[in-house]
Amino acid sequence: MDKFTTLTGIAAPMPLVNIDTDMIIPKQFLKTIHRSGLGKNLFDEMRFFPDGTENPDFVLNKPAYRDAQIIVAGDNFGCGSSREHAPWALLDYGIRCVISTSFADIFYNNCFKNGILPIILPQDAVEALMKDAENGANARLTVDLESQTVTGADGTAYPFEMDPHRKHCLLNGLDDIGLTMEKAPSIEAYEARIAQSQPWV
Amino acid sequence: MTGNPTHSGPRTLYDKIFDAHVVDRQPDGTCLLYIDRHLVHEVTSPQAFVGLRMSGRKVRRPDQTIAVPDHNVPTTPDRVAGIENPEGRIQVAELDKNARDFGVNYYPMNDIRQGIVHIVGPEQGWTLPGMTVVCGDSHTATHGAFGALAHGIGTSEVEHVLATQTLIQKKSKNMKVEITGKLRPGVTAKDITLSIIGHTGTAGGTGYVIEYCGEAIRDLSMEGRMTVCNMAIEGGARAGLIAPDEKTFEYVKGRPHAPKGAAWEAALAWWKTLFSDEGAQWDKVVTIRGEDIEPVVTWGTSPEDVLPIGATVPAPEHFEGGKVEAARRSLDYMGLKPGMKLTDIKVDAVFIGSCTNGRIEDLRAAAEVLRGKHLAPGVRGMVVPGSGLVRMQAEEEGLDKVFLDAGFEWRLAGCSMCLGMNPDQLAPGERCAATSNRNFEGRMGRGGRTHLMSPVMAAAAAVTGHLTDVRELMAAPVDA
Numbered sequence: 158m159d160k161f162t163t164l165t166g167i168a169a170p171m172p173l174v175n176i177d178t179d180m181i182i183p184k185q186f187l188k189t190i191h192r193s194g195l196g197k198n199l200f201d202e203m204r205f206f207p208d209g210t211e212n213p214d215f216v217l218n219k220p221a222y223r224d225a226q227i228i229v230a231g232d233n234f235g236c237g238s239s240r241e242h243a244p245w246a247l248l249d250y251g252i253r254c255v256i257s258t259s260f261a262d263i264f265y266n267n268c269f270k271n272g273i274l275p276i277i278l279p280q281d282a283v284e285a286l287m288k289d290a291e292n293g294a295n296a297r298l299t300v301d302l303e304s305q306t307v308t309g310a311d312g313t314a315y316p317f318e319m320d321p322h323r324k325h326c327l328l329n330g331l332d333d334i335g336l337t338m339e340k341a342p343s344i345e346a347y348e349a350r351i352a353q354s355q356p357w358v
Numbered sequence: 359m360t361g362n363p364t365h366s367g368p369r370t371l372y373d374k375i376f377d378a379h380v381v382d383r384q385p386d387g388t389c390l391l392y393i394d395r396h397l398v399h400e401v402t403s404p405q406a407f408v409g410l411r412m413s414g415r416k417v418r419r420p421d422q423t424i425a426v427p428d429h430n431v432p433t434t435p436d437r438v439a440g441i442e443n444p445e446g447r448i449q450v451a452e453l454d455k456n457a458r459d460f461g462v463n464y465y466p467m468n469d470i471r472q473g474i475v476h477i478v479g480p481e482q483g484w485t486l487p488g489m490t491v492v493c494g495d496s497h498t499a500t501h502g503a504f505g506a507l508a509h510g511i512g513t514s515e516v517e518h519v520l521a522t523q524t525l526i527q528k529k530s531k532n533m534k535v536e537i538t539g540k541l542r543p544g545v546t547a548k549d550i551t552l553s554i555i556g557h558t559g560t561a562g563g564t565g566y567v568i569e570y571c572g573e574a575i576r577d578l579s580m581e582g583r584m585t586v587c588n589m590a591i592e593g594g595a596r597a598g599l600i601a602p603d604e605k606t607f608e609y610v611k612g613r614p615h616a617p618k619g620a621a622w623e624a625a626l627a628w629w630k631t632l633f634s635d636e637g638a639q640w641d642k643v644v645t646i647r648g649e650d651i652e653p654v655v656t657w658g659t660s661p662e663d664v665l666p667i668g669a670t671v672p673a674p675e676h677f678e679g680g681k682v683e684a685a686r687r688s689l690d691y692m693g694l695k696p697g698m699k700l701t702d703i704k705v706d707a708v709f710i711g712s713c714t715n716g717r718i719e720d721l722r723a724a725a726e727v728l729r730g731k732h733l734a735p736g737v738r739g740m741v742v743p744g745s746g747l748v749r750m751q752a753e754e755e756g757l758d759k760v761f762l763d764a765g766f767e768w769r770l771a772g773c774s775m776c777l778g779m780n781p782d783q784l785a786p787g788e789r790c791a792a793t794s795n796r797n798f799e800g801r802m803g804r805g806g807r808t809h810l811m812s813p814v815m816a817a818a819a820a821v822t823g824h825l826t827d828v829r830e831l832m833a834a835p836v837d838a
């Protein structure tokens with residue numbers, strides 16, 4: 158998993174509330190054998206017309222937001238199905254941070270497993286950042302996980318809360334696997350012991 | 359033994375295996391458990407391998423990782439020409455590539471040793487007593503028949519095991535299921551395991567690891583024990599276990615990956631300590647008399663919908679709570695009316711195979727019933743050996759001929775009809791007597807109707823064209 162320390166990037170505004178994981182990645186794309194490659198179908202049914210052409214009104218299709226790395230979204234982002242394909246699709250597209258007033262629980266957890274930082278801010282802060290984001294590509298937000306702040310284009314810094322353990326994992330790029338790998342000496346010691354006592358294993 | 363024992367007093371078999379594999383224990387009881395064997399198939403592993411690639415990780419113990427495609431593979435001889443379904447084809451091709459790139463043990467589709475992962479593991483001697491065995495597949499419980507702690511895991515955990523050879527685990531509770539006495543003729547391991555689920559329900563084992571014991575379990579062959587443990591998951595348990603004994607050692611001895619020479623002796627010495635101590639604590643105990651178990655079938659769409667073959671289809675009102683509605687829905691889906699005799703249910707298809715009943719003994723038992731007989735008119739039958747080696751053995755014994763003469767199709771190894779991921783499927787409304795383990799709606803094909811039963815019961819249904827008490831077909835005693 159990639160570390161998350163600081164990120165300065167374009168923020169795309171998605172003021173819609175209850176953006177569910179079906180919208181993020183529709184079910185027909187779950188048959189894949191990859192976690193990667195889902196980015197092209199991110200928000201598929203909002204992003205494309207049924208004939209496959211782009212909907213020019215969708216935010217990520219607008220020139221200013223094509224390279225967005227942050228989404229500022231309405232309440233309850235990521236609700237619905239538990240599919241881990243949703244964070245996989247966001248990550249594959251290049252989104253590393255989502256800012257909202259609230260997230261659905263499973264989606265929130267899944268983000269941390271994939272190096273995506275979900276930030277919860279109060280309503281007024283989200284509204285201010287949404288306004289910033291609406292300024293287009295000039296509106297770059299800076300997210301600093303270490304100091305737990307989001308800084309808008311005008312220099313206003315908004316502090317956010319974060320569980321210390323999760324923060325530690327993201328800062329160091331540690332998922333469960335990364336954490337277990339920190340215990341490599343114990344695993345090696347176990348293996349050495351078994352190689353002696355149970356060589357047939 | 360090694361490990362950090364949780365108790366100093368008497369321990370269950372599960373306690374012993376768990377304790378022996380603890381790499382690290384947190385104050386809250388979360389443990390890092392070492393995994394001895396990691397079995398991998400094509401459906402639940404692709405994203406895990408992608409995860410490894412994305413993070414630049416290796417498979418920690420490719421020598422302890424065994425991969426085989428089974429779910430998607432066609433079971434017709436033309437499969438050498440490739441898989442028609444593009445998604446299935448890609449999943450299998452991906453497994454080929456991952457196995458090669460990461461250097462894990464691999465049995466590709468056209469290897470004679472290929473087969474259902476839970477049949478291949480024991481057959482090749484990968485599964486040994488006292489081991490921890492995981493696979494991204496819920497029927498990993500099968501391997502518990504060897505006194506191995508074996509259970510299914512999710513794709514994230516598959517990646518975790520690939521990368522670290524460990525799994526983050528909390529201890530489950532201990533449950534003992536004792537089957538006392540002897541089974542009656544015509545009653546098999548499948549009837550035991552279905553009857554247990556009928557007794558405890560599909561959630562009865564939730565939070566537990568089950569140890570099956572008692573005379574009737576001891577009397578079972580290794581094949582039968584695998585059938586029993588296979589369905590531990592249908593009872594909701596994390597795993598099912600049977601203490602290893604002489605039969606286990608006999609089965610394991612000489613298998614390609616079983617220990618040899620001095621290592622065998624050392625292994626044997628440890629394996630002989632693998633039993634639940636006198637006075638070990640059980641959180642739940644279920645006892646069933648072997649004599650009380652009848653040949654059973656399922657009537658509904660949950661594996662707990664089990665009844666003796668002599669019974670009638672129940673009415674939804676017989677049940678309580680949420681089960682009333684579930685039973686109504688089941689009967690509707692299954693196209694059955696309360697009160698009708700189970701033996702009046704006609705079948706369109708018979709499927710003999712799967713990781714529950716796709717081993718040589720299962721084929722022998724079914725062939726015994728079918729010998730000299732033929733499928734009832736209008737019934738189609740399919741026999742799918744659990745592995746290429748089971749198929750070969752059956753052919754050496756002439757069982758293929760028995761099945762073919764009876765009008766069955768004789769297929770190549772794979773999961774086949776057990777789940778509709780490959781071309782073998784039921785048509786909507788088609789009714790099947792099946793030796794597999796799940797009768798869920800749509801499991802064997804959209805709209806397909808599944809009745810679970812033993813191989814001999816499936817063979818009996820094949821001959822008569824309706825659900826049948828196999829004992830009626832069994833050779834009558836000579837002295838009348």
Ligand code: SF4
Binds near residue numbers: 712
């Ligand atoms: S035979 Fe059926 S239950 Fe067994 S592994 Fe294959 S699909 Fe799963």
